[in-house]
Amino acid sequence: MDIPQADLDLLNEKDKNELRSFISAETQRQRVQGQTHALTDQCWKKCVTSPIKSNQLDKNEVSCMADCVARFLDVNLAIVSHVQKLTGGGKQ
Numbered sequence: 654m655d656i657p658q659a660d661l662d663l664l665n666e667k668d669k670n671e672l673r674s675f676i677s678a679e680t681q682r683q684r685v686q687g688q689t690h691a692l693t694d695q696c697w698k699k700c701v702t703s704p705i706k707s708n709q710l711d712k713n714e715v716s717c718m719a720d721c722v723a724r725f726l727d728v729n730l731a732i733v734s735h736v737q738k739l740t741g742g743g744k745q
Contacts, residue, residue: 696721 661669700717701710710718 692722692725696725 656672661672664672696718699721700714
């Protein structure tokens with residue numbers, strides 16, 4: 654969504670900052686939502702390999718999904734930690 658510059662110029666500094674914060678939060682929310690969809694898709698394709706015959710996954714599929722999600726989160730946390738160390742953000 655692009656906001657015309659003329660409209661932005663009408664806002665005071667406080668409103669501009671609130672708008673920037675809102676846009677930043679929405680962008681972050683969209684990223685998280687996209688990652689969640691990607692994770693769901695990857696784990697589903699990996700773990701649910703046969704037709705679903707009931708309203709529940711079988712115990713092997715449930716276990717596989719839990720492991721898949723856990724590994725995905727482990728890798729993401731490791732990447733974030735590594736990037737923070739590289740950028741100096743992990744120093745205390």
